[in-house]
Amino acid sequence: MKSKNIPKKNDNIKSTSRRDFLKKGLLAGAGTVIGGSIVGSFNAFAENGDTLKVLGPDGKIMAVDKSHLKEIGARTEEQMQQAGREGIPGRKWVKVIDLSKCQNARLCMAACQNSHQLKPEQHHVNVLRMDRTGDTAPFFMPKPCQHCDDPPCTKVCPVDATFKRQDGLVLIDNERCIGCRFCIAACPYSARIFNWTEPKDAEKYKDVEYNIELNVPQKKGTVSKCLFSADLLREEKMPYCVTACPNGVYWFGDENENAVTNGTTKETVNFKNLLKDNAAYVLMPELGVKPRVYYLPEQDRIFPFVYNGSTEIKKEQH
Amino acid sequence: MSKVKNKEPGKSLNTIVSDLTKPLKTHYGFTPWILFLTAIMLLGIGAYIIQLRDGLGVTAMRDYISWGLYISSFIFFIATALIGMLISAVLGLIGIKWITPIARIAEMIAVGFALWAGLVIIFDMGRPDRFWHLFVYGRVQSPIVWDVTVVITYVAISILLYLLPLIPDMPFLKKAMTDQAKWKQKMYHILSFGWVGSEGQYKLIKRLIRVLAVLIIPVALAIHTVTSWLFAMTLRVGWDSTIFGPYYVTGAFVTGGAAVVIAMFIFSTDFRLKNYITHFHFDKMGRLMVLLMLVYFYFNINEFLVPGYKMKLLEKPHLYGLFQGDFALMFWLVQIGGMIIPIILLLFKKMRKPLPSLIIAIAVLIGAFFKRYIITIPTLMHPHLPIQNVPAEFHTYWPTTFEWSITMMAIAGAVLVVTILAKLFPIMPIWEIAHEEGITNEEMNEFTGNN
Numbered sequence: 001m002k003s004k005n006i007p008k009k010n011d012n013i014k015s016t017s018r019r020d021f022l023k024k025g026l027l028a029g030a031g032t033v034i035g036g037s038i039v040g041s042f043n044a045f046a047e048n049g050d051t052l053k054v055l056g057p058d059g060k061i062m063a064v065d066k067s068h069l070k071e072i073g074a075r076t077e078e079q080m081q082q083a084g085r086e087g088i089p090g091r092k093w094v095k096v097i098d099l100s101k102c103q104n105a106r107l108c109m110a111a112c113q114n115s116h117q118l119k120p121e122q123h124h125v126n127v128l129r130m131d132r133t134g135d136t137a138p139f140f141m142p143k144p145c146q147h148c149d150d151p152p153c154t155k156v157c158p159v160d161a162t163f164k165r166q167d168g169l170v171l172i173d174n175e176r177c178i179g180c181r182f183c184i185a186a187c188p189y190s191a192r193i194f195n196w197t198e199p200k201d202a203e204k205y206k207d208v209e210y211n212i213e214l215n216v217p218q219k220k221g222t223v224s225k226c227l228f229s230a231d232l233l234r235e236e237k238m239p240y241c242v243t244a245c246p247n248g249v250y251w252f253g254d255e256n257e258n259a260v261t262n263g264t265t266k267e268t269v270n271f272k273n274l275l276k277d278n279a280a281y282v283l284m285p286e287l288g289v290k291p292r293v294y295y296l297p298e299q300d301r302i303f304p305f306v307y308n309g310s311t312e313i314k315k316e317q318h
Numbered sequence: 319m320s321k322v323k324n325k326e327p328g329k330s331l332n333t334i335v336s337d338l339t340k341p342l343k344t345h346y347g348f349t350p351w352i353l354f355l356t357a358i359m360l361l362g363i364g365a366y367i368i369q370l371r372d373g374l375g376v377t378a379m380r381d382y383i384s385w386g387l388y389i390s391s392f393i394f395f396i397a398t399a400l401i402g403m404l405i406s407a408v409l410g411l412i413g414i415k416w417i418t419p420i421a422r423i424a425e426m427i428a429v430g431f432a433l434w435a436g437l438v439i440i441f442d443m444g445r446p447d448r449f450w451h452l453f454v455y456g457r458v459q460s461p462i463v464w465d466v467t468v469v470i471t472y473v474a475i476s477i478l479l480y481l482l483p484l485i486p487d488m489p490f491l492k493k494a495m496t497d498q499a500k501w502k503q504k505m506y507h508i509l510s511f512g513w514v515g516s517e518g519q520y521k522l523i524k525r526l527i528r529v530l531a532v533l534i535i536p537v538a539l540a541i542h543t544v545t546s547w548l549f550a551m552t553l554r555v556g557w558d559s560t561i562f563g564p565y566y567v568t569g570a571f572v573t574g575g576a577a578v579v580i581a582m583f584i585f586s587t588d589f590r591l592k593n594y595i596t597h598f599h600f601d602k603m604g605r606l607m608v609l610l611m612l613v614y615f616y617f618n619i620n621e622f623l624v625p626g627y628k629m630k631l632l633e634k635p636h637l638y639g640l641f642q643g644d645f646a647l648m649f650w651l652v653q654i655g656g657m658i659i660p661i662i663l664l665l666f667k668k669m670r671k672p673l674p675s676l677i678i679a680i681a682v683l684i685g686a687f688f689k690r691y692i693i694t695i696p697t698l699m700h701p702h703l704p705i706q707n708v709p710a711e712f713h714t715y716w717p718t719t720f721e722w723s724i725t726m727m728a729i730a731g732a733v734l735v736v737t738i739l740a741k742l743f744p745i746m747p748i749w750e751i752a753h754e755e756g757i758t759n760e761e762m763n764e765f766t767g768n769n
């Protein structure tokens with residue numbers, strides 16, 4: 001990821017560079033979502049006049065009459081679907097999780113749930129309390145979807161509802177998903193969740209256009225999972241969980257650029273060196289699914305381990 | 319040999335036709351039985367409507383144990399349906415004669431359970447309204463697509479294998495059922511497909527049945543092997559097994575065999591056909607069951623002893639759960655009560671008589687049902703990474719009333735299909751029984767008025 005494009009804070013969304021303006025004009029005009037706050041962000045630039053400047057398919061800036069925008073509305077979602085299935089050309093997204101930093105703040109989980117219309121028991125990213133050996137101090141391990149390069153979930157999907165993109169992401173199309181849950185059975189990382197009942201705030205999201213890169217609105221009877229915040233990546237921003245972390249746990253970036261940026265400190269480092277210098281590993285490499293999420297070892301563990309929370313949550317009242 | 323005793327009475331064609339068509343005409347228990355099955359189904363339909371409205375949340379399934387009773391019932395249904403292939407195809411092709419009076423029963427069970435297997439899998443879908451996506455967006459590498467393909471093929475061939483041997487029976491039905499409703503007579507007429515009982519027609523139908531019998535063997539093997547692959551193709555402890563295909567197929571024969579024994583008992587007593595389904599047939603089925611269960615037992619030893627001996631770190635919690643943990647009671651009941659004791663009992667001739675056979679078969683069938691439960695659920699309770707930050711109900715699974723109701727509806731539905739078929743058509747091929755009694759085609763044609 002180009003570090004200059006990474007915003008320092010979430011409220012940097014309102015930057016005023018010309019390029020950003022045009023890009024957002026395009027996005028707003030296309031009826032998509034800006035900055036993760038879905039409701040109420042439409043038509044932010046609709047009052048600029050009778051024409052709207054948009055980026056054409058060949059990269060040229062073009063003026064489009066506002067009345068035309070309505071007419072192609074239906075096609076735009078289709079185009080968004082298409083773009084969402086293909087991914088962002090030239091990218092290879094990677095995530096590095098520094099286990100020595102995680103203090104179980106769980107702001108990543110909250111940010112993720114807020115942006116993806118998830119109930120408290122639904123996790124795209126889940127901070128696990130790892131305590132396997134029994135004779136060492138436990139540690140906390142955030143577990144998002146591993147976005148495997150050889151994903152066992154997409155292989156078993158009977159309808160191509162979950163798929164691998166050219167930029168490394170594994171996404172899900174909840175307008176196609178038939179709810180067979182074979183992908184849940186196939187995922188060795190338990191990274192997938194299911195909408196067993198109506199999703200949270202279903203009424204509120206009823207008329208929101210489906211964004212395949214955000215997987216919102218969620219739909220009853222379909223699978224959902226971590227998307228590496230593909231909607232933000234398209235805007236050259238870092239994922240919700242990454243920027244929400246107060247402890248510098250997450251590094252995110254582009255393997256092709258060989259650079260990852262820390263979501264908390266915004267420091268950008270050499271990706272390969274970061275892995276090598278810290279003896280990074282992936283979860284269960286023996287399964288051969290080639291995860292795109294790397295872990296830096298759980299060194300300097302807190303000892304004695306103090307943890308008053310529970311790993312069980314109360315059932316949500318409906 | 320008891321076979322000789324079986325033949326002694328020397329049934330006339332008249333007796334055969336009247337014996338086999340009588341249950342189709344007057345049968346007092348029929349209406350209450352249909353009402354009983356319909357009541358169970360109505361309950362299930364109600365439960366399913368609520369499930370459609372509220373989502374799969376009405377089940378006990380959650381994000382980790384995401385497959386439950388529906389999927390295990392699906393395997394059970396497919397397993398039961400497989401017996402049609404074993405009895406009418408495999409045993410028929412190698413020339414086993416004693417299957418004549420039970421082959422059609424096996425085929426009825428195959429049709430009923432295969433049809434409902436297809437429906438059970440739809441009950442498990444989060445979006446049954448998108449079933450058509452399978453045909454529009456279907457991808458070849460998904461075992462589900464393979465499964466849908468072979469299930470549909472198996473249902474089709476099973477129906478043909480049921481219908482074709484019915485054709486030569488139709489003239490008898492037309493003649494014997496003249497006092498019955500008009501639509502029935504019309505149906506018998508249509509289904510006779512212009513059968514006149516000529517030598518050429520007999521030759522043709524025998525050849526067709528033979529071709530279908532050969533065809534159904536690979537399809538049946540495929541249907542259950544692919545079903546096992548829904549599990550074996552994943553990276554889960556307890557499913558990640560190379561012997562799942564044959565393990566499922568052999569288990570299926572045990573399941574279907576038990577179902578056939580139960581059906582044999584019910585039909586022979588209730589339809590008063592004890593002269594046709596005799597002690598001899600129960601004895602033979604008992605012996606067959608011993609063989610099938612021994613093969614299945616062998617696969618069970620492989621499936622549990624081999625990983626149990628090694629106790630790999632990842633497999634340990636799963637295997638301990640089965641051998642001495644939460645599932646131990648069910649596991650050992652199923653293995654001992656549903657397999658080992660039946661094998662031992664059926665070794666004794668006395669136990670292969672109708673009533674003991676029935677009781678043993680019921681135990682085997684119930685065991686087979688819960689064996690599928692044991693295969694499906696415990697594995698999901700032990701994922702590679704811990705289950706955390708979810709409500710307590712996410713850790714456990716026991717089917718809800720909705721799941722039981724819907725599953726009972728499926729069982730009642732499959733039994734209903736068998737019942738209706740048994741009520742509309744003779745449960746044994748009249749013409750084949752007649753052939754066995756030494757009655758010629760000419761005599762049959764004379765009887766039916768075809769010349």
